[in-house]
Amino acid sequence: MTTDRSTLVDGARRIVVKVGSSSLTTAAGGIDPARVRQLVEVLAAARGAGAEVVLVSSGAIAAGLAPLGLTKRPRGLAAQQAAASVGQGLLAHRYQEEFARHGIVTGQVLLTVDDVTRRAHYRNAHQTFAKLLELGVVPIVNENDTVATSEIRFGDNDRLAALVAHLVHADLLVLLSDVDGLYDGPPSRPGARLVPVVRSEEDLAAVTVGSAGSAGVGTGGMTTKVEAARIATGAGIDVLLTSAEQAAAALAGAEVGTHFEATGKRRPTRLLWLAHATSGQGTLSLDSGAVRAVVERRASLLAAGVTAVDGAFVAGDAVDLLDPDGAVVGRGLVNFDADELPALLGRSTSELKVALGAAYEREVIHRDDLVLL
Ligand SMILES: Nc1ncnc2c1ncn2[C@@H]1O[C@H](COP(=O)(O)OP(=O)(O)O)[C@@H](O)[C@H]1O
Numbered sequence: 001m002t003t004d005r006s007t008l009v010d011g012a013r014r015i016v017v018k019v020g021s022s023s024l025t026t027a028a029g030g031i032d033p034a035r036v037r038q039l040v041e042v043l044a045a046a047r048g049a050g051a052e053v054v055l056v057s058s059g060a061i062a063a064g065l066a067p068l069g070l071t072k073r074p075r076g077l078a079a080q081q082a083a084a085s086v087g088q089g090l091l092a093h094r095y096q097e098e099f100a101r102h103g104i105v106t107g108q109v110l111l112t113v114d115d116v117t118r119r120a121h122y123r124n125a126h127q128t129f130a131k132l133l134e135l136g137v138v139p140i141v142n143e144n145d146t147v148a149t150s151e152i153r154f155g156d157n158d159r160l161a162a163l164v165a166h167l168v169h170a171d172l173l174v175l176l177s178d179v180d181g182l183y184d185g186p187p188s189r190p191g192a193r194l195v196p197v198v199r200s201e202e203d204l205a206a207v208t209v210g211s212a213g214s215a216g217v218g219t220g221g222m223t224t225k226v227e228a229a230r231i232a233t234g235a236g237i238d239v240l241l242t243s244a245e246q247a248a249a250a251l252a253g254a255e256v257g258t259h260f261e262a263t264g265k266r267r268p269t270r271l272l273w274l275a276h277a278t279s280g281q282g283t284l285s286l287d288s289g290a291v292r293a294v295v296e297r298r299a300s301l302l303a304a305g306v307t308a309v310d311g312a313f314v315a316g317d318a319v320d321l322l323d324p325d326g327a328v329v330g331r332g333l334v335n336f337d338a339d340e341l342p343a344l345l346g347r348s349t350s351e352l353k354v355a356l357g358a359a360y361e362r363e364v365i366h367r368d369d370l371v372l373l
């Protein structure tokens, strides 16, 4: 049964709100202080009503354009990183001042994929959010654009927001865009209709999802929002998608935008990151026995079942697991460097212990560090 909106919103104790660049910028592309102010008023009201709020805000690159004399988002990664470096401080400052008007302290959290997939870093991120919220701070999150390389980049804050929602155990994820919800086709197309509720994949089958509109500051368009909604709902978190203009109404429980209903159960957070926020830094090819062990018995991967190694990874990196036909069956955090592995392949752990010492007795990937894809 569909939860009515006011029950959904009133029942949400912890809310992650994501706002896109297109909802924060002027037509010329710079940050619009009036739009930031309006958003902060809505979030301060949600806080006043008793919810804890985490804001995932895009806009660093957009905020950095004008100071650098640029009129549109640059194409190259280095130029985007430079713009983000200039813009992130300005953006954080804008928020800090606006929240301070409501007596609310903000904290900046810049995340990279690495920060949240490696065990120690992930625990650290989790603890930082917990402490900030305990202290009554509104964390303002963005990708750490200036240091992320293209290989380890989320690239879009929609998925980042879904993963943060899971990391902080949010009850509700609100995605704010320049469009007031999911339409059954690109909203510029005549006759496109708003989809008020998405309950399952079947409801998405009839929807044509396109990329960003003409303004040119957004990144992923509707594709990354639907993907973010899939990640969050699959992890047990309800999602509301609407426009920044309708944020106040949405957070007051009005029937605006699109509600993606939570479907799945919570999964261990780190594995969600591993499945959705990383790509493998290399591959391990498995023989059919190892595929069965890993996929059917959920066992750890041992060197005996690995037939080939590809890529330049180091211990702790994510690698993709391939079946004998080359299809990706899983992803895991590997316990050895790529150049250590060839000498171990096909050998049993007891044999490795005798030949190379106890340090080589360990699994290639422990089952707790492995997700099936
Ligand atoms: N089926 C759809 N429903 C709604 N919007 C869509 C759809 N397909 C494509 N879009 C486009 O996606 C855009 C939102 O993406 P984007 O500009 O990246 O937003 P943001 O900056 O908020 O992340 C909308 O303005 C719209 O033009």
Ligand SMILES: N[C@@H](CCC(=O)OP(=O)(O)O)C(=O)O
Pocket: 019, 020, 021, 022, 057, 058, 059, 060, 061, 062, 084, 142, 143, 145, 155, 156, 157, 158, 217, 218, 219, 220, 221
């Ligand atoms: N991290 C980048 C934004 C990436 C992004 O997802 O942008 P958007 O599609 O506007 O939400 C920035 O702050 O400019």
